[in-house]
Amino acid sequence: MWKVLTPKKIAFGENAAKEFEYPQRSLIITTTTPEIYNKWIEYMGIKNYEIYDRVTPDPAIETIEKIKNEYEGKNINAYIGLGGGSSMDVCKYLSKITKIPKILIPTTFGTGAEMTTYAVISFDHKKKLLQDEAFLADAAVVDPYFLAGTPYHIMRNSACDAAAQASEGYDSKAGNPFTRLFCKEAFDILEDAIINDKPNLLPYGAMLSGIGFGNSSTTLGHALSYVFSNEGVPHGESLSSCTTVAHKFNKSIFYDRFKKICQKLKFDQLKLKQPLDLAADVIMPDRGHLDNNPIEVTKQDIINCLDEIVNKNPLS
Ligand SMILES: [Zn+2]
Numbered sequence: 286m287w288k289v290l291t292p293k294k295i296a297f298g299e300n301a302a303k304e305f306e307y308p309q310r311s312l313i314i315t316t317t318t319p320e321i322y323n324k325w326i327e328y329m330g331i332k333n334y335e336i337y338d339r340v341t342p343d344p345a346i347e348t349i350e351k352i353k354n355e356y357e358g359k360n361i362n363a364y365i366g367l368g369g370g371s372s373m374d375v376c377k378y379l380s381k382i383t384k385i386p387k388i389l390i391p392t393t394f395g396t397g398a399e400m401t402t403y404a405v406i407s408f409d410h411k412k413k414l415l416q417d418e419a420f421l422a423d424a425a426v427v428d429p430y431f432l433a434g435t436p437y438h439i440m441r442n443s444a445c446d447a448a449a450q451a452s453e454g455y456d457s458k459a460g461n462p463f464t465r466l467f468c469k470e471a472f473d474i475l476e477d478a479i480i481n482d483k484p485n486l487l488p489y490g491a492m493l494s495g496i497g498f499g500n501s502s503t504t505l506g507h508a509l510s511y512v513f514s515n516e517g518v519p520h521g522e523s524l525s526s527c528t529t530v531a532h533k534f535n536k537s538i539f540y541d542r543f544k545k546i547c548q549k550l551k552f553d554q555l556k557l558k559q560p561l562d563l564a565a566d567v568i569m570p571d572r573g574h575l576d577n578n579p580i581e582v583t584k585q586d587i588i589n590c591l592d593e594i595v596n597k598n599p600l601s
Pocket residue numbers: 396446450507520
């Protein structure tokens with residue numbers, strides 16, 4: 286048996302966020318500042334709302350409990366997560382504990398988080414990846430309107446993440462014909478968006494990637510990337526070389542095309558401070574990614590991949 290979960294309602298394309306009908310008395314949760322979100326809310330035409338704008342990146346469980354207590358008994362009909370992954374993750378967890386529905390609206394596109402059952406929440410200053418069917422959006426609204434004003438490096442890293450997720454998800458052992466359909470279409474669209482400079486296609490591509498990998502998994506590329514993230518390299522940037530080398534190792538049909546995307550986005554070679562052997566020890570226990578990799582991976586394979594990433598620029 287195969288199972289695929291998607292949000293109950295998906296609204297996407299130009300003007301999606303403008304034309305969507307929002308419930309009265311929604312609580313908007315965002316990480317951004319009033320000069321930005323006031324413009325967004327005006328575009329969306331939301332009236333009669335509350336706003337919580339003190340969410341910080343890598344949200345902690347304490348923040349979620351604070352919001353829950355602050356708005357308890359205030360007749361909130363829905364949460365609207367408006368922003369990057371952090372705003373949406375807070376909404377997902379809040380909705381699970383309060384049973385109030387959530388509408389997820391990404392403004393930086395790449396993670397596909399609006400489509401998935403995943404949330405990253407910090408407990409005791411440690412980020413934890415959680416998965417729960419209750420995290421699925423009641424509605425996801427994907428509108429390229431929000432791309433305007435996104436700094437280039439954020440757009441570039443997000444585009445790389447979306448392409449990595451789509452192609453790793455396609456190769457994942459946890460995939461099925463339905464998820465591969467989404468991953469393949471997502472990759473085609475993301476490639477067109479990046480190679481042919483059509484950024485307005487990125488949100489739709491990232492959304493399809495979210496459905497695809499969110500119902501399968503990412504694999505070796507993501508497993509390799511976290512040792513670079515731990516040393517401060519942004520997620521999407523670390524995937525440029527990591528997923529390229531992983532695709533080469535797996536003989537993925539996406540190897541050449543993914544590499545070309547990263548070359549077009551002009552990513553630099555990655556550096557790693559810790560010795561490769563120690564880094565491999567950190568990566569090996571990541572069974573969630575490695576067990577779903579299409580080919581079995583040994584510690585020596587990981588060391589070889591890391592060596593290629595840091596010593597032989599795989600994007601050259
Ligand atoms: Zn990712």
